[in-house]
Amino acid sequence: QSALTQPPSASGSPGQSVTISCTGTSSDVGGYNYVSWYQQHPGKAPKLIIYEVTKRPSGVPDRFSGSKSGNTASLTVSGLQAEDEADYYCSSYAGINNLVFGPGTKVTVL
Amino acid sequence: EVQLLESGGGLVQPGGSLRLSCAASGFTFGTYAMSWVRQAPGKGLEWVSVINGGGGNTYGADSVKGRFTISRDNSKNTLYLQMNSLRVEDTATYYCAKSSDPNVNIASGFDYWGQGTPVTVSS
Numbered sequence: 001q002s003a004l005t006q007p008p009s010a011s012g013s014p015g016q017s018v019t020i021s022c023t024g025t026s027s028d029v030g031g032y033n034y035v036s037w038y039q040q041h042p043g044k045a046p047k048l049i050i051y052e053v054t055k056r057p058s059g060v061p062d063r064f065s066g067s068k069s070g071n072t073a074s075l076t077v078s079g080l081q082a083e084d085e086a087d088y089y090c091s092s093y094a095g096i097n098n099l100v101f102g103p104g105t106k107v108t109v110l
Numbered sequence: 111e112v113q114l115l116e117s118g119g120g121l122v123q124p125g126g127s128l129r130l131s132c133a134a135s136g137f138t139f140g141t142y143a144m145s146w147v148r149q150a151p152g153k154g155l156e157w158v159s160v161i162n163g164g165g166g167n168t169y170g171a172d173s174v175k176g177r178f179t180i181s182r183d184n185s186k187n188t189l190y191l192q193m194n195s196l197r198v199e200d201t202a203t204y205y206c207a208k209s210s211d212p213n214v215n216i217a218s219g220f221d222y223w224g225q226g227t228p229v230t231v232s233s
Contacts, residue, residue: 032217034214034217034218034219036218036219036220038155038219045205045223045224045225045226046147046155046205046220046223047223048210048219048220048221051210051218051219051221052218052219057210057221089154089155091155091157091219093216093217096169097160097169097215097216098157098169098171099145099157099160099216099217100157101154101155101156101157102154103154104154104155
C-alpha cells in the first residue's frame with residue numbers, strides 16, 4: 001500500500017485541463033517542499049516533470065504545473081494533448097533519507 | 111548526453127542473490143547521489159535505496175534493509191545493487207536514477223533514469 005494517495009484515473013478532452021491530487025501527511029507532503037511528479041508512458045522509464053512542488057526541469061512544457069496546500073499536492077496539465085496520455089506518479093521526501101511514491105494516476109485524453 | 115544503462119537482472123529462485131549494475135555517462139558521476147527505484151509488474155514505483163556521491167552514506171527502504179546493499183565505483187562510473195535473500199515480492203523492473211540536485215540526496219527527485227532491468231524471483 002502506497003504512503004501517498006492518488007486517484008486511479010483522470011481524463012479530459014484535448015485542450016482541456018486535468019488536475020491530479022496527491023495526498024499525504026504532515027510527515028511527508030505537508031512537512032517538506034519536496035514533492036516531485038513523474039510521467040511514465042507504457043514500457044518506458046519515468047520522466048521528471050515537476051520537482052520541489054512547483055519547479056519544471058528544462059524542456060518540460062509550461063502546460064505542466066504543480067502546487068501544494070497542506071498535506072495535498074496537485075499536478076495540473078493544461079491544454080491537454082494526445083501525448084499527455086500516460087501514468088503520473090507523485091513522490092515526496094519523508095524525512096531521514098526516505099522517499100515515498102503515490103500509486104499513480106492514469107490520465108486518458110478523450 | 112546523460113545515459114544510465116542497467117544490467118544484471120534475470121530469473122532467480124527465492125532466497126537467491128543477484129547483483130545489478132548501472133553504467134553512467136554524460137555527467138560528473140561522483141557529484142551526484144544515485145538511487146535504485148523498482149516497479150513491480152503492473153504496479154507503481156517504489157524507492158529502494160540511495161548512495162551519496164562519495165559513496166560513504168547509504169540509505170534504504172525498510173522493505174530491503176538487511177538484504178540489499180547499494181554501492182558505487184566512481185572510478186568506473188558505475189552503481190551497483192547487491193540483492194540477497196530475494197523474495198517473490200522483489201520481482202520488479204529495477205531502475206537506476208540520478209538525483210537532480212547534487213546537494214540533496216533524494217528530496218529533489220530524479221532527473222535521469224535508465225531503461226530498467228527486470229528481476230524475477232520464482233521457483
